Amino acid sequence: MRKLVNPLDSNSEAKPVGVSKAHESACLHVTGEAQYVDDQNLPANSLYAAVGLSHCAKGSISKLDIDAVRGCSGVVDVITVDDIPGHIDIAPVFDGDPILANKKVVFHGQPIFAVLATSVRAARQAVLAAKIEIDADSPVLTTQDSHQAEEFVRPLHSMIQGNAEQVIQQSDKVINGAITIGGQEHVYLEGQVSIAIPQEQDRILIKTSSQHPSEVQKLVAEVLGIKLHRVVVDMRRMGGGFGGKETQAAQWACIAAVFAYRNRVPVKLRLPRLQDMTVTGKRHPFYNTFTVGIDKQGKINGSQIQINGDCGHSADLSDAIVDRAMFHADNGYHLGDTEIHGHRCRTNKVSHTAFRGFGGPQGMIVAEAIIEKIARAVAKDPLDVRKLNYYDDKDRNTTHYGMLVENNILPDLIERLEESSQYRQRKAQLIAFNKQSPIIKKGIALTPVKFGISFTAKHLNQAGALVHVYTDGSIQVNHGGTEMGQGLHTKIGQIAANEFGVSLDSIDVTSTRTDKVPNTSPTAASSGTDINGKAVQNACITIRKRLAEFYLAQLNLHHLSNSEVRFSDNQVAIGDQSIGFSELVQQAYFERISLSSTGFYKTPKIHYNRETAKGRPFFYFAYGASCSEVSIDTLTGECVVNRVDILHDVGTSLNPAIDIGQIEGGFIQGMGWLTNEDLVWDDHGKLISNNPATYKIPSIGDTPKIFNVDLYPHANPEDSIYHSKAVGEPPLMLAMSVWCAIKDAISSLHNYRLDPELVCPATPENILRACQLSAKKKEQ
């Protein structure tokens, strides 16, 4: 007979959800014990790969001489696209992303070949020996050029509600505008890295830093020409993802896998930072234009909006990203009769990709640009124009894609923030300050966020889980989501602990593995906890039911329902009888009760018809608002954010500390996107802001000295996991208040009557330029 270990101590503990538990890896982070892919011990025969890049943005490869590369010291193997055994295209949705350049190059920095050598340095040095000649064509580098050349990665999609053109014509006033929106480099602190380890026969194990292990599995299998069941992808944690490892991690895993396959050795491919920033896609730059018709008060009657996403050379995820920009061009406002056209512009740049918000931010900022422009035109405080245009529960309650906006908490949320941030008083003080300060100008803005939660690709809104209860009462939880710092595994652990009524240290959430939970969706779209949490809950419920039934049977209480059995404080109880959780588990084991279960979840209610451009693409909306105050220097354009107040809606918080961490971190990341993070390509299409010396993310001095963050107390009315709400992406857009506050400061130069043309990002240079443009306009 099998001897079981002693049951765990049954420490009584408060409910594990809703409290600020530390990140499950916090102690490992601070001691350096947390292992990332590059920290794995590898066998002594392991080899290291590097990639060689195109130095031209567009053209055909006329000569690819890699003999010298082969001759370099330490080099073991060199591959080009001709050496790929299976599929060449590793695009996620639509074709267009070859693993290595295939005859033609389509962006500056495109990988053309790869080298395998005995050390990282030998591999990277060998790359430099290649002789590549490219017959260059002139590259397409802007959305305007793409329109001219009629180069699009996907067809136009339009969302039309009513007759915008007619309504605008009949309006009291018509407002036009355009906004240039920069992209954003992810700057995950851990760069792209993968290890491929050959296993028996043609099986292969991949360790990768990826938000989408299932896609890596599929692409590795396709590239090698084997079936998916021969590939296992293991992903414990990422050192940051932010969308930059949703599709962008696969290429390096595939290249490592090809080398591992050809040479039967473990292979590691880690990109140096400069290459990482060159060869991986970024947040899409956009150029958007709008025409709106308003009444005398500033209420919007009709809107025509053109969205132009700079997708780079291929579709990647751009179709869904431009769609999301279109879905969010209203932010929190009713746009009246609306016509939105979304163009997917092809340019000879790296293929732009997912980044926290996924196009949403670039759509929402159009709404804020519209509001700002209206406010200056009707001489009102922008906040009053915002209030005038909220969705209401009467006739202005449906979005331009036909979704009813229910439970709109924005008006109340904003009112509370307006109060707590003392928006009105401070606005008056700033106006007074600006009157007596000729050089330094201050500005303030309060902006909302309404963000739709769900993947707009319906099939992705599913999740799986696998839960094992062991005979000592300890529980292993596996699910399809990946941990990139957002605290997903912590929340999942809390959910499992809560379901079984055990303490958090009884739960271990393991690495994400494609052989434990198959066919998973990427950890993206803020969906991680929503869908995987529910799947885990469902798996726990299955096991709990079995245990409850077993317990009732033990007590001969067959007439009672298993739902009456309580799981809490590490005890299982019915009526006044109880037993330790682990003791019951042991008894159940001996009685041959299964202690393991899968769990599955699919998001209800969602649908979207692309033909009619109508539907309910989102399960619910997450809301928030922020109030930012800035100072700008009108001599240099330098800017400082003085104070930020945030009120954000996470439904019923599963873990307030983690949620606040997402809100603060998202805000600062969004602030970087809108202020100092400036992607610069030269005239040849080469990215020249390609390292952290030339591309500046916020540093510690950029965190506002006064930074108040609160959670809005409001349970999610939808049946989400414990009525919480997704929190990954929405807070990023809170940073729009910084951009609007800078505009407020600039507009003070002309008594708040001119709407400044402020390019995003609002770098010091762009701020100074906007000050001068305003001055010129005033003269005209």
Add this chain to the structure above:
Amino acid sequence: MIQFLLNEQIETIDSLAGDTTVLDYLRDNKGLCGTKEGCASGDCGACTVSLVELNNSNDGLSYRAINSCVTFLSTLNGKQLITVEHLSDKGKLHPVQQAMVEQHASQCGFCTPGFVMSLFSFYHQNKESNHQNIELALSGNLCRCTGYRPIIDAAKQSCQDPIDDKFISNQTKTIEKLQSLQDHQASLTGLYEPQSRQQLAQLLKQYPDARLFAGSTDIALEATQLNKNLACLIDLKAIPELNVLCVENDTLRIGASLPFEKIEQTLLTHFPDLSELLWRFASVPIRNQASLGGNVANASPIGDMPPVLLALQAIIVCDNGDNFRDVPVREFFTGYRTTVLKPDEWIKEIKIALPSQHQTLRAYKVSKRIEDDISAVCAVFNLTLNSHIIAALHTGFGGVAATPAMANALEEKLIGLDWRKASTMETGKSIIQSCFSPIDDVRASAEYRQMLLTNLWHRFWLETNASDNKIETRVTHYA
């Protein structure tokens, strides 16, 4: 051979290449993978470690955070290297680690070891843990997840009243061990550490292609970013003449290999108006290594100290082991990253005349990010007034030409004008507009640089003109 303390153990390195970085040594040779590579260029701080050395009187220890990714092994010689793995005490977290956990200050955790090591170094520096010092101590660490607020709170929690940790308890033993390592000269294949001018001159004769370094924060990038083999490196830090720091005959003498961290206070004592520029000069871990000599010898047009030295009319003392020669910094730079230094010469020290009472100095830097960024334009103005009349004006600029540059016309044409008059400022504006032809690059457009030249001049006038100095001119304030 290189000998140092790795935590408490004496370590000897004798077989690694001279251009191996401390980061690669830790990860590849010691399996200490807690120290991370984020950028390999000294910009992100994920690789931060603590370097401990004997103080000047040999009876105490000083702790500095450094970027291990841009540090060569000779820097370790005779010192103690502490990495994130060494902090906890018999399974108990160090107070800075504990505070990071309690404040929820890690998310993805990749930058965390670097933050921990910066905090650990700060913990041992007995500095007041106010907001400004914390920001400074963490200025070299980037975090992409948290937005920094919880990290600031963790710093406040742990460094306000530091209790003795195991490193303080073991201090006597550590001092003894370090003393036992002091008489040893570092050398590896391709890496030399001369102890005297004469040795250096000899090495330069022997290895004419050798590359000199003190802080290595710039030259290391050739290895880590350009994948070059640096076959022969000479570390200048051990030569006594390159480590002087004193005032003689109203002249400040600064040894070329001294790190900024060691000269900062002296510079500020005599030139308090440099505080903002020095605060914003790179990050603390870089300043803990980078030298003034390196900043000058690189002759980069975007270095921040050359404009200061130009405006202060500093003297660069060049040496070849036999003779010194004084070169005015205004004649030192000959072209893009070229200088008057001869192949057998190096910079021994930099001499700066102390300011007179009538001198007004301002050093301005404009960059996309306020902290740890390279200047789009750096502008330094050094004005001498004789009861409101301009007696002398000396300037220095970065980011506007192929070399650090002076605005000669401005310096000449304003002599004798009344500084109080707006017309003087306007005259200066029109002159400065035609002094340079800056270029477009990743940091700024030529047009913006041109605007900054005139506007920073305008700011200088506003700030130093007695009648108008009430006007607020800055969005940031530095103590």
